[in-house]
Amino acid sequence: MEITRSGSEPDWLQGEGASDGAVQMENEDFCAVCLNGGDLLCCDRCPRVFHLACHIPGLLSFPAGDWLCSLCRDVLQPELEYDCENTRICGENAPKGLSYGLSPSDQRRCEKLTLLVSCNILSAPFHEPVSLQARHYYQIIRRPMDLSAIRSKLNKRSPLHYYTPDHYVSDICLMFRNCATFNYPDSEVAQAGRSLEAFFQSKLREVFPSQAWPPANDSNSDVRDYRTLRKAGARTASAVPPGRNTVTGRGRGGDL
Numbered sequence: 711m712e713i714t715r716s717g718s719e720p721d722w723l724q725g726e727g728a729s730d731g732a733v734q735m736e737n738e739d740f741c742a743v744c745l746n747g748g749d750l751l752c753c754d755r756c757p758r759v760f761h762l763a764c765h766i767p768g769l770l771s772f773p774a775g776d777w778l779c780s781l782c783r784d785v786l787q788p789e790l791e792y793d794c795e796n797t798r799i800c801g802e803n804a805p806k807g808l809s810y811g812l813s814p815s816d817q818r819r820c821e822k823l824t825l826l827v828s829c830n831i832l833s834a835p836f837h838e839p840v841s842l843q844a845r846h847y848y849q850i851i852r853r854p855m856d857l858s859a860i861r862s863k864l865n866k867r868s869p870l871h872y873y874t875p876d877h878y879v880s881d882i883c884l885m886f887r888n889c890a891t892f893n894y895p896d897s898e899v900a901q902a903g904r905s906l907e908a909f910f911q912s913k914l915r916e917v918f919p920s921q922a923w924p925p926a927n928d929s930n931s932d933v934r935d936y937r938t939l940r941k942a943g944a945r946t947a948s949a950v951p952p953g954r955n956t957v958t959g960r961g962r963g964g965d966l
């Protein structure tokens with residue numbers, strides 16, 4: 711395990727319990743995202759630990775000195791910069807065109823939200839694309855979305871990089887809508903999807919407090935029809951109801 715705590719604490723660590731060393735925070739033993747062990751980076755403000763690649767944004771090196779995870783870092787006035795791809799490509803030698811997309815603070819907010827969702831125990835089925843072997847999945851779900859695709863779109867190098875927070879939120883909602891569409895409502899995955907969506911919606915309002923968001927669960931009207939089709943056994947590509955967007959050419963993980 712990589713311990714990055716140093717002897718003297720900077721001002722931003724002088725919070726509760728951190729001032730005199732009397733209360734030492736115990737970090738967890740397993741990565742907050744993938745729940746595995748290995749070389750882990752400890753947050754100095756919360757108990758979470760992360761693999762470099764599991765943190766959002768993914769880190770390119772172990773930092774020297776104190777470190778805060780993006781759940782603890784201030785989104786408006788970050789206490790530290792991460793060594794991540796976006797930081798490197800936005801430096802002095804930034805190629806033209808990389809100034810488009812999310813503003814730095816919105817970028818941090820979207821990264822924080824994605825990490826919050828990824829650290830939620832219910833999010834495991836959403837971490838990677840649904841297997842290509844999943845029966846009928848890609849006939850029924852025409853616009854697959856998962857957390858690995860979302861985190862890749864948070865990278866400014868991605869041609870599909872988000873340009874507004876709404877753009878980002880629509881992908882998260884798509885991921886949950888797909889889950890509700892494909893899975894029977896009483897299945898474990900569908901229930902996890904609904905709970906996780908409620909969690910996301912509450913965090914969204916915390917992380918973007920000044921932005922107006924449409925009410926949650928306002929777009930499931932076609933889901934019921936769709937399930938009826940599935941129950942009737944119409945499980946071919948032609949069963950996709952009219953009006954459902956079919957993005958072709960990208961397919962599974964095409965956003966990666």
Ligand SMILES: [Zn+2]
Nearest residue numbers: 741744761764
């Ligand atoms: Zn991990």
Ligand SMILES: [Zn+2]
Nearest residue numbers: 753756779782
């Ligand atoms: Zn933290």
